[in-house]
Amino acid sequence: MNFKNINLKYAFALMLVVLVALWSACEEKDSEKTSDEVALFSFGPSVLRGDKLHFIGENLMDVERIVLPDNIVIEAADFDSLSAKRIVITVPDEAVEGKVALEVKNQDDPIVTKTSLSILEPITITSYPESAVRPGAVITIKGTYLNLIEEVIFATNKSVTEFEEQSREVLKVRVPADAQTGVLLLYDMEEIPNEFKTETEVQVSLPATTELAPATVKAQNDLTITGTNLDLVTDLLFPGGESVSSENFVSVSQTSIVVTVPAAGQDGVLNMVVASGLTVESNSSITMLLPTVSSVAPNPVKPGNELTVTGEDLDLISGVVFGGDVAGTVLGGGTATSITVQVPMEAQSGDVTFQTLSNKTVTSSSLAMVAPTISTIDDTAKRGDDMLVTGTNLDLITYVEFSGGTMVEVVSPSEAQFTVTVPSAALTGPVTLIAANGDRIESSQELILPNVPEIGGVPSLAVVGKMVTLTGSKLNLTQDVIFPGGVYATEFGDRTSTTLEVMVPAGITPGPGKISFTTYEGDMTESPEINMVDLSTYSSILYDETIGGGYGNWSWSTNDAASTDFAISGDVSWKSEHTGGYSGWSIGGSTVDVSSYETFSIFIYGGPGSDGKELWLVVDENWAGDGAIILKEGEWIEAKFNIADIQGGLSSWGRIILQDRGWTGTYYVDHIGFK
Numbered sequence: 001m002n003f004k005n006i007n008l009k010y011a012f013a014l015m016l017v018v019l020v021a022l023w024s025a026c027e028e029k030d031s032e033k034t035s036d037e038v039a040l041f042s043f044g045p046s047v048l049r050g051d052k053l054h055f056i057g058e059n060l061m062d063v064e065r066i067v068l069p070d071n072i073v074i075e076a077a078d079f080d081s082l083s084a085k086r087i088v089i090t091v092p093d094e095a096v097e098g099k100v101a102l103e104v105k106n107q108d109d110p111i112v113t114k115t116s117l118s119i120l121e122p123i124t125i126t127s128y129p130e131s132a133v134r135p136g137a138v139i140t141i142k143g144t145y146l147n148l149i150e151e152v153i154f155a156t157n158k159s160v161t162e163f164e165e166q167s168r169e170v171l172k173v174r175v176p177a178d179a180q181t182g183v184l185l186l187y188d189m190e191e192i193p194n195e196f197k198t199e200t201e202v203q204v205s206l207p208a209t210t211e212l213a214p215a216t217v218k219a220q221n222d223l224t225i226t227g228t229n230l231d232l233v234t235d236l237l238f239p240g241g242e243s244v245s246s247e248n249f250v251s252v253s254q255t256s257i258v259v260t261v262p263a264a265g266q267d268g269v270l271n272m273v274v275a276s277g278l279t280v281e282s283n284s285s286i287t288m289l290l291p292t293v294s295s296v297a298p299n300p301v302k303p304g305n306e307l308t309v310t311g312e313d314l315d316l317i318s319g320v321v322f323g324g325d326v327a328g329t330v331l332g333g334g335t336a337t338s339i340t341v342q343v344p345m346e347a348q349s350g351d352v353t354f355q356t357l358s359n360k361t362v363t364s365s366s367l368a369m370v371a372p373t374i375s376t377i378d379d380t381a382k383r384g385d386d387m388l389v390t391g392t393n394l395d396l397i398t399y400v401e402f403s404g405g406t407m408v409e410v411v412s413p414s415e416a417q418f419t420v421t422v423p424s425a426a427l428t429g430p431v432t433l434i435a436a437n438g439d440r441i442e443s444s445q446e447l448i449l450p451n452v453p454e455i456g457g458v459p460s461l462a463v464v465g466k467m468v469t470l471t472g473s474k475l476n477l478t479q480d481v482i483f484p485g486g487v488y489a490t491e492f493g494d495r496t497s498t499t500l501e502v503m504v505p506a507g508i509t510p511g512p513g514k515i516s517f518t519t520y521e522g523d524m525t526e527s528p529e530i531n532m533v534d535l536s537t538y539s540s541i542l543y544d545e546t547i548g549g550g551y552g553n554w555s556w557s558t559n560d561a562a563s564t565d566f567a568i569s570g571d572v573s574w575k576s577e578h579t580g581g582y583s584g585w586s587i588g589g590s591t592v593d594v595s596s597y598e599t600f601s602i603f604i605y606g607g608p609g610s611d612g613k614e615l616w617l618v619v620d621e622n623w624a625g626d627g628a629i630i631l632k633e634g635e636w637i638e639a640k641f642n643i644a645d646i647q648g649g650l651s652s653w654g655r656i657i658l659q660d661r662g663w664t665g666t667y668y669v670d671h672i673g674f675k
Helices: 008-018 020-026
Strands: 039-043 046-048 052-058 063-068 072-075 086-090 101-104 118-120 124-127 138-144 149-154 158-160 170-174 185-188 195-197 208-213 222-228 233-237 243-245 256-260 268-274 279-288 292-297 306-312 317-323 338-342 348-356 361-363 373-377 386-392 397-401 407-409 417-421 429-435 440-447 454-457 461-463 467-473 478-483 492-495 499-503 511-513 516-519 524-526 530-533 540-544 558-563 573-579 584-588 599-606 614-619 628-630 636-642 656-660 664-674
Touching: 063 086, 124 195, 149 170, 208 268, 208 279, 222 279, 233 256, 292 361, 373 440, 386 429, 454 524, 461 636, 478 499, 656 664
Parallel strands: 046 118, 461 530
Antiparallel strands: 039 052, 052 086, 063 072, 063 101, 124 138, 138 170, 149 158, 149 185, 185 195, 208 222, 222 256, 233 243, 233 268, 268 279, 292 306, 306 338, 317 348, 348 361, 373 386, 386 417, 397 407, 397 429, 429 440, 454 467, 467 499, 478 516, 492 499, 511 530, 516 524, 540 664, 558 573, 573 664, 584 656, 599 636, 599 664, 614 628, 614 656
């Protein structure tokens, strides 16, 4: 290449050399000289080494020698030309800037220039590598005055200031390990450095692959990569995100890398990372080897037992999924040709999918699950009795479903039998056994149960002294209604086949409980659980018909403290209408000592628009809230709070608030107190 890059300041100086007509700019003339004396009018003063330097004056034939700085003597015999008015010499390479002396024949003192000689030094780049260079290699840059270069910068600002060799014509630089392809920038030693750059980019070598072998590779086996400049690779990125650093390569050279494929490597191309951070894709892809499943045994298999899998490359299997999308467990001790899998109790019949860490799967032929069978059920068992079930593989059973839909959990079944208590809501008909995997086995025998009332709907509360309405079928078969505590009901309202109205008697056991029903034939059944309430057991009442405890109405919702719409105690309750915006029912202006109580209770009836809505109990203006209440439209509920749980167990309460969370609706409160 014959490229030159000359700084503009040097180009301008060269123009001055060419324009010799401008010598007057460097006038050296002395007006006191006589006509026969040697006189110097002008010279250079700026010149390139190796170029001609002109001196113009009078009587110059008497100049015997010229001394250039630094003490470089040029005898008259070596002048390029000599005449009375002009001397021309060639500036040697050793010349430097400074004053020039002309020594004259028969004259003791030399003539010294008033102006210093200025040596022009244009830096040029004439050649640099045309082919790609490897990081770490030494490259040669040729040109002029390269001895004045102080810094070479590669692409992405990779600086080199220490050179392998430096002269006026040659500069040898080692390519940084993390260099990238780009134009080279050279900077000289000036206070404000001048920049010189290559006309084209210097190509920095990158790795390239020609083959990945084997193309289908087994995880954790060796992969051989062939290509060029492979020793520049610092990291190999496998599909799926797994990375292997060069320190962990099995072997590496310029033309080959041997690497162990990570267990979680996936199909696709490899990415080679070099020191500069650039990545290069491989020219081809790898395919991760799949295991081959030959057989699974036994088939059918019993859930909870072990399954033996045979085939090839089974050591790649990391997970297994059975029918029903239920994960099993690959047990230890397996080999490439045989593994053992724990079948989960929830596994269903169907294909079995085996997973690898490479995010690939292989599916076996369909696997059937052993199902329980029923031999007999005790069809004479009554409600409340233990019913015996016999059969095979009954240890797989988790629930029994009776006719009517009632489910009963099975506890500790054996393979051959188990017992379960017949629930009060069970009806005549077959029973269905339900296994952990969802298999359902219906008995061929029917459980024959007495003809009893079937209770469908019950209220959430049964309050002493209030009538409750029960709905269902065959309710006309009821002879006696017995409340918790063994208390018989004595007052009734409507009694039809579908409706039974009964007054809750005094003396019942408060709290969650079931109502028992006996028939005229002596059979018995029960209701679902109901909250039994005896209002007489509440010790401190803050509202019941009127506000108590010295409290006042501090509500900021629309409210009526004597509404006759609904009441759970007496004739009135406190109606509160909320219209959004965090409305609140509240009592305040007093305090109550709660240190001797365990429970705060408030009865709430859900009016129009309140179903599922949430109220927050706020005690003493703790606006974060002390507990949530979910309303039921058209029903009374009892909201109970443990006093010990309210703000760490306050000893006294002041203001009490029920605040909405931005909804619109109506509710009623009644019988507010402590127990």
